[in-house]
Amino acid sequence: MIISVASGKGGTGKTTISTNMALALGSEVEFLDCDVEEPNAHLFLKPVIERTEQVTTPIPLVDLEKCTYCRKCSAICRFNAITVVGRKVLIFPELCHSCGGCMAVCPEGAITETGRELGEINFGARNGIRFINGRMRIGEAMSPPLIKRVRSLADPAKVTIIDAPPGTSCPVIAAMNGADFVLMVTEPTPFGLHDLKLAVETVKLLGIPSGLVVNRSDIGDREVFAYAEREQLPVLLTIPFERRIAEVYSQGRSIVEEFPEWKERFCELFHKIETIIHERSTTA
């Protein structure tokens, strides 16, 4: 079972919710931090990292001995990542989407592949919770390939909790596509609501059941709740603004460990999600 925790707007508490739910549930879950541009979950889960893998994506490498400068590679590339100028083939690694088109089209077999570094993947554990995160290299523009790589490591026998990146474009899609449930975290402010609407549209497009956590539920206004009701989006948990929670968070400590009463609430949150997934699979 895969639960993706997403938010549209950043900073609404996505990582707080996903890490606390994982800590409340313990060893039956694994945690994948797919917010590879700004991975933060390890700051709260504090896993022991056992190993790190470098991840690359294929980009072309041209053997000029074989190249006849026919330009077929540059003609096929939709991303302007390879061009032929005079007796030179220029490759712009950061533009390449690793489609392999140039290599496939080259009549001389002059193109092979080398790698562009995307970042690294860390493997670890905490209290029996398996932990994996992706960390994108500074200067790398494309996060989806690394996110997909992290996703591919999910263990189907476990409950997988994914910390997704903010937004609604390709990185988020990479972190949500194929999940059984998307848990959306928002705050009841105009910005929170506006970005939540976008996130809801995204989830609808993917056809994944979803529910809402309203964080800092007593700031701002009531519009988020009215919207949730109209959209029949179940509000599964509300967390009022409390300075002590904000302070615990700021120090990288977890709510369930500091305030034991919250452990129960996060377990309950998970059971509500389980019920929704179950109902959906029996009606579908």
Add this chain to the structure above:
Amino acid sequence: MREIVIISGKGGTGKTSLTAAFAALAKNSVLCDADVDAADLHLLMQPEIRQQTDFMGGGVAVINPDLCAGCGTCMEMCRFGAINDRFVVDVIRCEGCGVCVDFCPEKAIDFPTKRCGEWYISDTRFGPMVHARLGIAEENSGKLVSLIRKEVRRLAEERGADLVITDGPPGIGCPVIASIGGATALVIVVEPTVSGIHDMERVVELAAHFRVPGMVCVNKWDLNPEMTEAIEQLAIKHHVAVLGRVSFDPAFTRSMVEGKTLFEYGEPTATQQQVRDIWAKIISSPSMNPLGIMDFKSTIQ
């Protein structure tokens, strides 16, 4: 012309609220919302749209079932698993590489260009604004950011404005890279949390990588004074100017609910003064004035 880009790495640090507050203080500036993925600045600016243009992104493969012979070439060639065994392309998975189009022996695959979003030129009570809306689940956010940044520069030139204030996207990926390239300076808004400081480090490295000078201000600093101290130390270590601290103030949320900037909400407060001081520092900073010339056209009111 100078352009400051306000970014934060981590979302939700108050970047957009501060951008709007700066816009209220700046004179003769043009605004740009480069957070095209989840744009929020318009909620405070209530722009009146003057011009709306479609943003065309890349192509997406569409297989014509009448011409398809079911040979499976496309499926084999597609590295993104976007073609299923009934030869239908999953638009969400399609990367838009067009490899299937070129290799289909039956020429059965079309490659229409997708409308990926739209962008606008608008008027606001603080001057013109260029903003955009990327379609749901679309790619090419970096391309759209580059496009609107080009447009905002053109507009600023046309209107004789010498300052562009850009609200940047979160993260460090393609839209952020597209937002900061060639900018005069970055204002990095950090919150004093373990995540905040961690994300700031990555953004500072990114700024260094693309050689854009950075400046840091800590928002909600009183939530964790020790962490604020640590952030400022870290900034100094990385040769990033420290601009100041903004207190945790519910007035930010309250003004947002009313669609206003901090300066249009309630009586003058200590927080307003903090933001004013930070803006004065930004405008007079060496990175904004490379020749040491202070241009008074865009200083504070």
